[in-house]
Amino acid sequence: MLRLTAPNRADAIAFVLLAGLAMLVVRGAEGMAEPLSRLRVEAVTLDPAMLPYYALRTTLRMFAALFASLAFTLVVATLAARSKRAGQIIVPALDILQSVPILGFLTFTVTFFMGLFPGRILGVELAAVFAIFTSQAWNMAFSFYQSLRSVPSDLDEVSRGFGLSPVRRFLRLDLPFATPALVWNMMMSMSGGWFFVVASEAITVGNTTVTLPGIGSWLALAIAREDFVAIGWAVGAMAVVIVLYDQLVFRPVVAWADRFRFEQTASTERPRSWAFDLFRRTRLLPLLLVPFTAAGRLLLTLDRGRPAGLAAKADRGPGTLGNALWSLAVAAALAWAAWTIVGYVSRHLTPGDAVTAFGLAGLTMLRVIVLIALASLVWVPIGVWIGLRPKWAERLQPIAQFLAAFPANVLFPFAVIAIVHWKLSPGIWLSPLMILGTQWYILFNVIAGASAIPTDLREAAGMFGVKGWQWWRQVALPGVFPYYVTGALTASGGSWNASIVAEAVSWGNARLEAAGLGSYIAKATAAGDYPRVALGIAVMSIFVIAFNRLLWRPLYAFAERRLRLA
Secondary structure (H helix, E strand, O other): OOOOOHHHHHHHHHHHHHHHHHHHHHHHHHHHHOEOHHHHHOOOOOOHHHHHHHHHHHHHHHHHHHHHHHHHHHHHHHHHHHOHHHHHHHHHHHHHHHHOOHHHHHHHHHHHHHHHOOOEHHHHHHHHHHHHHHHHHHHHHHHHHHHHHOOOHHHHHHHHHOOOOHHHHHHHHHHHHHHHHHHHHHHHHHHHHHHHHHHHHEEEEOOEEEEOOOHHHHHHHHHHOOOHHHHHHHHHHHHHHHHHHHHHHHHHHHHHHHHHOOOOOOOOOOOOOHHHHHHHHOOHHHHHOHHHHHHHHHHHHHOOOOOHHHHHHHHOOOOHHHHHHHHHHHHHHHHHHHHHHHHHHHOOOOHHHHHHHHHHHHHHHHHHHHHHHHHHHHHHHHHHHHHOOHHHHHHHHHHHHHHHHOOHHHOHHHHHHHHHHHOOOHHHHOOHHHHOOOHHHHHHHHHHHHHOOOHHHHHHHHHOOOOHHHHHHHHHHHHHHHHHHHHHHHHHHHHHHHHHHHOEEEEOOEEEEOOOHHHHHHHHHHHOOHHHHHHHHHHHHHHHHHHHHHHHHHHHHHHHHHHHHO
């Protein structure tokens, strides 16, 4: 009788898992190449037998958007962190993009993607993937940017002393240092994408609505029919999908990324993953990764690096005149964009409309500030507690991902029923819906920051008897502060975005609205009033940029100074 050794068993199990995943990917991708007319023939139904297939299609879209977001993050965030000129454009652009409603992206991109593949489902699929991408990329980009700006001064000096080229510095220092926080933000982005999956799978082009098979379109149909049983089926399918990709993808990645934690002593507790342990024992996986490792070695071989003198000269960057000319060009471009928007809006609206929009934006901003403060008071202590305990992080990780992925629009019917029944104020009680899908950015970033606190620092605090508020003030809060700023910045921008759907909700014939910029844009979009849509988005962008520049950017700079002085 043939007996398998431990490595052979690991190879066999890994082969079955990878082959099964490959078959699922092929099965889900088959429907993307079919004619567009098939979507009209095979409409989305609420048959539970179709739910596994719908879940597969949605999951493939989510991961495709996640990989696109990762590529975008590695390029754009690195450029913003390493180039002052590029950062002057990229960082404000990210501030604006994270505040633009997802429906605003769909309005301009659906026609483009459908034109690339006319008459094929693939064009609509790419539009849906791009829509999910816009809900994932900004959080990851901000996280990676913050990590690159927070590289400890001693590591930065060593890289300069060795004259590392930009490529070598990125591969040897920047990417490893930023990986742990990036992994946690990838999980948050993946979960946050579920919040917008309904809008991304039911796409309207002109008078035509194209509904892609998926959990999002299932939920939209179930909510339209007021079918609580179908909503329950969809939530259950989401829970199963989240547990599966947590076990097979994210938990192994978290265990792998722990090796890049920056500390001088070995960690007493490390994240564990049965899938990571399985893949590490195989001889199959290293063979599959040979092309990638070979490409990395070849890139390092071709990159010769720079002498220390040339590196120091290059790090000084452009001169004063160059910076002045660049700033002037950026200011001119912004002035031209502002003039174009003002000219378009002024041709159709009056100054009173602008005053109304700014007043409503003030109400939405008040809601955002209060909600971010309350979420911080709740999730910062919880995130620190979880981040310092890897075993509990393993147990709570899938639960946190499910809560973050839970679509807030599923709770809209209950909110409407409760507000109508108890005759509550929509202006107050619709506000929590804005933070339901974005508060988790704070939790996940704080967990990443707490897990990155060096073990030697925690041990030293224990030896000197640092406890209570002194421990929070001198160890925990300084350790998680840069990560918290990233999470709070993204949560505030996401809350502005979520106000579009949270300030105007409906269930059946009941419709509730809270006065604010979100409901203003939602009503203008429903009425096809594009001048007011443009005005609302412009005002929202102005408020988000001002909010970030006056609050979050100074906090970023403070966090960078603290880390570089440490």
